[in-house]
Amino acid sequence: MSTITLGLLLIILGMLLVLISVLLPLLRRGEEQSGEEERRAEAGGVVLIGPVPIVFGTSQKMAQLTIILAILLTAMAIILFALLR
Structure with a gap:
């Protein structure tokens, strides 16, 4: 595997991780409304x-x-x- 291919794969992987990190809180928002629980960051x-x-x-x-x-x-x-x- 060439260095350029590896670099492009890492860039795509990074973009996917950013997309997932943005979408997960939005999907969990509906779960939080159903139950009252305290969260600590x-x-x-x-x-x-x-x-x-x-x-x-x-x-x-x-x-x-x-x-x-x-x-x-x-x-x-x-x-x-x-x-x-």
Whole structure:
């Protein structure tokens, strides 16, 4: 598979993920109206400044999840850079 084909597939996959993320809340809106339940939103993120990660989150669970995701994304980036050399 050529690099151009792989890039186009990743772009299409990203567009599909954005479309799904927009449509899912709209589909769930009808479910929320039928029952009264309280929901709590959590968020987290990682900022990589060189090799130093800055992790933040609304709970320890979210901070741990973002650390794991940052490690996976960093490993994927290293593998892709090594393969494209």
